[in-house]
Amino acid sequence: MARNRLKKTLAKLAKDGRTGLVPYLTVGDPDMETSRRAVLAIAEAGADIIELGIPFSDPIADGTVIQGSSQRALAAGSSLPRVLELVSALRKDTDVPFVLFGYYNPFFRYGHDRLAADAKVAGVDAILCVDLPPEEGKDMARACKAADIERIYLLAPTSDDARIAAVKKIASGFVYFVSVTGVTGARVSAPEGIDALVARVREGVGLPVGVGFGISSAEQAAEVGKYADLVVVGSALVRIMHEAGSDGAEDAARRFVAELRRGLDAA
Amino acid sequence: MSALPDRKGRFGEFGGQFVPETLMPAVGELEREYKRWSRDAEFKKELDGLHREYTGRPTLLYHARRLSEHVGGAKIYLKREDLCHTGAHKINNALGQGLLAKRMGKKRIIAETGAGQHGVATATMTALMDMTCDVYMGVDDVQRQSLNVFRMKLLGANVSAVESGSRTLKDAINEAMRDWVTNIATTYYLVGSTMGPHPYPLIVRDFQSVIGKEARKQILKVEDRLPDVLIACVGGGSNAMGLFHPFLRDTNVRMIGVEAAGGGLDGGRHSASISKGEVGVLHGKKTYLLQDELGQIREAHSIAPGLDYPGVGPEHAWLHDTGRAEYRAITDEQAIEALQLLARTEGIVCALESSHAVAEAARVARDMSKDSIIVVNLSGRGDKDMPSVADYLGVEL
Numbered sequence: 075m076a077r078n079r080l081k082k083t084l085a086k087l088a089k090d091g092r093t094g095l096v097p098y099l100t101v102g103d104p105d106m107e108t109s110r111r112a113v114l115a116i117a118e119a120g121a122d123i124i125e126l127g128i129p130f131s132d133p134i135a136d137g138t139v140i141q142g143s144s145q146r147a148l149a150a151g152s153s154l155p156r157v158l159e160l161v162s163a164l165r166k167d168t169d170v171p172f173v174l175f176g177y178y179n180p181f182f183r184y185g186h187d188r189l190a191a192d193a194k195v196a197g198v199d200a201i202l203c204v205d206l207p208p209e210e211g212k213d214m215a216r217a218c219k220a221a222d223i224e225r226i227y228l229l230a231p232t233s234d235d236a237r238i239a240a241v242k243k244i245a246s247g248f249v250y251f252v253s254v255t256g257v258t259g260a261r262v263s264a265p266e267g268i269d270a271l272v273a274r275v276r277e278g279v280g281l282p283v284g285v286g287f288g289i290s291s292a293e294q295a296a297e298v299g300k301y302a303d304l305v306v307v308g309s310a311l312v313r314i315m316h317e318a319g320s321d322g323a324e325d326a327a328r329r330f331v332a333e334l335r336r337g338l339d340a341a
Numbered sequence: 342m343s344a345l346p347d348r349k350g351r352f353g354e355f356g357g358q359f360v361p362e363t364l365m366p367a368v369g370e371l372e373r374e375y376k377r378w379s380r381d382a383e384f385k386k387e388l389d390g391l392h393r394e395y396t397g398r399p400t401l402l403y404h405a406r407r408l409s410e411h412v413g414g415a416k417i418y419l420k421r422e423d424l425c426h427t428g429a430h431k432i433n434n435a436l437g438q439g440l441l442a443k444r445m446g447k448k449r450i451i452a453e454t455g456a457g458q459h460g461v462a463t464a465t466m467t468a469l470m471d472m473t474c475d476v477y478m479g480v481d482d483v484q485r486q487s488l489n490v491f492r493m494k495l496l497g498a499n500v501s502a503v504e505s506g507s508r509t510l511k512d513a514i515n516e517a518m519r520d521w522v523t524n525i526a527t528t529y530y531l532v533g534s535t536m537g538p539h540p541y542p543l544i545v546r547d548f549q550s551v552i553g554k555e556a557r558k559q560i561l562k563v564e565d566r567l568p569d570v571l572i573a574c575v576g577g578g579s580n581a582m583g584l585f586h587p588f589l590r591d592t593n594v595r596m597i598g599v600e601a602a603g604g605g606l607d608g609g610r611h612s613a614s615i616s617k618g619e620v621g622v623l624h625g626k627k628t629y630l631l632q633d634e635l636g637q638i639r640e641a642h643s644i645a646p647g648l649d650y651p652g653v654g655p656e657h658a659w660l661h662d663t664g665r666a667e668y669r670a671i672t673d674e675q676a677i678e679a680l681q682l683l684a685r686t687e688g689i690v691c692a693l694e695s696s697h698a699v700a701e702a703a704r705v706a707r708d709m710s711k712d713s714i715i716v717v718n719l720s721g722r723g724d725k726d727m728p729s730v731a732d733y734l735g736v737e738l
Contacts, residue, residue, distance in 0.1 A: 131637040132511060132623060134518040135361045141505055153635045178359055179621045183636030205359050205622070209349070230363040232525060237365055255363050256523040 080171040080199035080224050080247050083122055084282055084303075093299035093338050095120055096284055097331055098175060098308030100127035100143040101160060102152020104320045109152075110160055112315060115328035117170040120335030123304065125202070126161070128154050128176030135204045137259035139309040143316065154180045154189075158196040165197035173200040173226060181206075186214045190221035200224035200247050208244040215244050224248075229275050231255055231265055238278035248282040248304060251275050253289075259309030260288050269301035276303070292337025299338045307334060345656070350539020353662060355655035358538040359622045363522050368625075372540045374445050379547065384440060391436050395469070396426050398551065402559035402716070407686040408703075415569070415709035417702055419719040420556045422580065423691055429721030430552060430580045431462035431533060437548030439466040442529035449524070451475045452531045453517040455482055455510035455576070456647035456694065457489025458721055459533030464498035474498040477516040479509040482646050489725055507640040510576075510650045514624050534577025535654030538625030542654050549583025556716055557587050564714060570595045570705060573718035574697040575668065576612065576647050578654035580720035585666060595667070598657060599701045601643030602670035612641035614653040615661050615668040623651070628658045644673040644729060645693035647721075671697040677733055679703060680723060692721035693729065 087094045097116050101109045113124060129147035133140060154176070161172055174193060181189055181203060193201065201223055206214060208227060215225045224247030229238060232255055241249060251272055253264045265271070268285075276283045285298050286306030295305045311330055318326035345352045358368055378384045392398035401421040409417045422430035442450060450467050452474070454460030460476040467474035476498050483490050483502045493500050506512035514537075521530040532541040535549075553571075560568055571588060573581035575598040588594045603611035611617065618629035623638055631639040631651035641651040660666035671679075676693055679700035684690045691699065695718070702717045709715070723730070731738050 131506065132515050134515045134624070135363075135522060137519070138505075145506075148637065153637075155635070179623060179630075179632065179638070180636035182622055183619075183632070183634070204361055205625075207358065207360065207362055207365050210357055210359050228362040230361075232363050232366045234366060237362065241362075252363060255525055257519045260523065 078199050078222055078224060079169055080123065080173070083171050084248060087122060087303070088282065093302065094122035094304040095331070095335055095338055096123045096125060096304050096306040097121050097311050098125035098127055098306060099315065099327070100129055100140060100147050100312060101157045102129060102147035102150050103143045103312070103316070104146055104323065105150045106152065106156060106160055108320050108323050110164060111324040112327040113164055114167055115324050116331040117168045119328045119331040121170060121331055123171045123173060125173045125175040125306065125308070126157060128157055128174060128180055130177040130180060133177060135257055137257040137309060139259045139313050143312045154184055158192055158198070161196040161198055171199040172197065173202055174198050175202045176204070178203050178206045181214065186217035190217040190223050193223055194221040198223060200226050202226035202250060204228070208240045211244060226250055228252055231271060235278070238275060242279045245279060245281060248284050249275060249279050250284045250286060250306065253285050253287045256287065258287060272301050292333045295334045296337040296341035299341050305338065345659070346539060346543055350543070352656045352659035355626070355628050355658040356539055356542060357627050358625060359627065360538045360625045361522060363525065367521070367525050368538050368540070375441060375540055375544055378441055378444050384444065388437055388440055392551065396432050396436065397424060399555040399559070400424050402556055402563070405687050408683060409706065411682070411686050412703045412706045414711065415706040415713040415715045416711070417706055418560065418568070418714065418716045420552060420584065420716060422552060422718060422720045423695065423722035427458070427462050427465050428724065429458040429462065429692065430549060430583060431459040432465065433551055433583065434533065434545050434548040434579060435459070435462035435466040435531065438531045438544065439470050442472070442531065443470060445529065447527065447529035449473045449528045450531050451477070451517050451520050451528055452533060453477050453510065453513040454533065455513065455649055456645070457482065457486040457493065457725060458647060460493050460498070460500070461489050461496070463531050463533070464493040464496035467498065468496045475520065476500045477503050477513040477520070479503050479507070479513050481508045482510065485729060486646060486725060509641070510646070511638065518624070534579040535582045535656060536577045536624060536626060536652065542626065542656055545579050546582040546586055546656060549579050550586045552580065552583035552718060553585060553587035556584060560714065560716060567591055567594050568714040568716045569709065570597060570715045572597045572599065572698045572702045572705065572715060574599045574648060574694050574720065575653060575657060576601070576650050576694065578657045580718050582654060582656055584716070584718045585660070589665065596660070596665065597701060597705065598666055598668045599697045600668060600670045601645055601648035601697060602672040603642040603644070605672055606670055610642040611670065612643040612648050612650060613670040614651060615657065616670050626655045628652050628655045644676060644733065645697065647692070647694040648697065669701055671700045673733070675700045677730060680730065689719070690723040691719050692723050693726045695720045
């Protein structure tokens, strides 16, 4: 089986001293084929890692943009099995690392071991489960580890040393630092001293740190890139694709990700 | 049995803390604070005092003679939570958590509500304790419970109509959790039923257990023995847990939880999470849920908005699995019939939620001897439901 692409990419980013760009899109919004083309487009445009959102009926950690996106994706028939099929198909065309990003219930219903095995075969490199903290995530982590799937966990400005230690015990790949306490897409500026918070997380967990929530422009990406190892952009990309309509989504995604890439590289 | 939940907030496999990382410090803080204050004598004294002077506790345990005679069979007693201030058992929990929030130094309260009873109870508490209050309520519920929306506003609360998803209770909870994630430092989330992440199912059960403690004492005084059967309706399950919990060790006392069968269990338009659901994770806890084979949550349906939730408290899931309690379902039609029956035999108009328990009691009592005893939790009064009932019966108001 192929060596984990995520590990390889993270090692290369570290070696080159580059900040990684990690776009998110909800798979199936507006339909599976548009998502397939958009993924290839953003991989070409400079995405280092791509988060593939699995839509869920009750996304409690998401703002209105990704809520709407999830509802559209569900209405279009998107689901965990169909996302795995899509990943399989995409692997003929790209080696960009994929992180499955979703809520726990669809993963739980699918079954931990079956999910990890099927995800590996399809070509998934990591799984992030928004509402599965380390304390509840042991079975899932064990299954993923056995299948060589990386376990991505979240940390937040509210996380104290005990939380950082809990994540350190179970996480692999990178850590996703939620820069603001809030839902995705919140348009507020990052808290004072975020660079120090990120450094504390990096040191505490011993993994590269991705920073996300509320990053919507090349300038912001460049700013965050000064202290983050990876910059995650979700709601802004989802919104731009939605506004472009199904015919324009692929091009809009390519242009936006290229712009973010230039912003990061210029910094 | 009463040692549950365990240290991880589990009732067997159910319960737990399935929340985004941002909330983990908050549920941890709540655990520590609740542990501290639930053992504090002054706290208990203050809450007991409020219940006596403000809620109107103890509530009556009323022998419904005419109803019992009409049904033929067991003696039916009603635990009159409908006589609580604000008209339902929800105030027991709102006052308890209000005092807890006050001790924790939180001045902003958020809550979700379905029927509006928990929203009204919370708004009542925040008025009394001089706190600010934001209530989330699905748009559909705002429309069918307009009277309660007006009451909440009159009490000084801000009511936000939730447009997303199925626009009922589960979506109101989603929105309340989003608010909590965003305003975690200043805000106390006052969960209204035995659900959410640990320690909420424990906290709500404890504050509602006043119902069962009183009922146990009252029936021993009147009948000099324990009841044969306890019956309560189950949405999230707080009024049922409140009645059941103090009787858990009394293994001769049967406990029946009544879910909403809506238009019928086979039709798919119901709220019967235990009878028809599968194990899953929603709103912070593992429990029985109405969901499809892919793990997407289904919409629940009931004429009683307080039962209109696609999940159930984790302790009920556990009581079901261990066989300690039985769970059955009553349709909209049966609930409406029971509401009318109680009104005409006893002069008591109860809530549509409670009507489900009354309907099951009538069914169970029939096959029991005249000296056997049933205690029904009459969790709320029916004023709020009059437009829905009239509509169902084809009466124009």
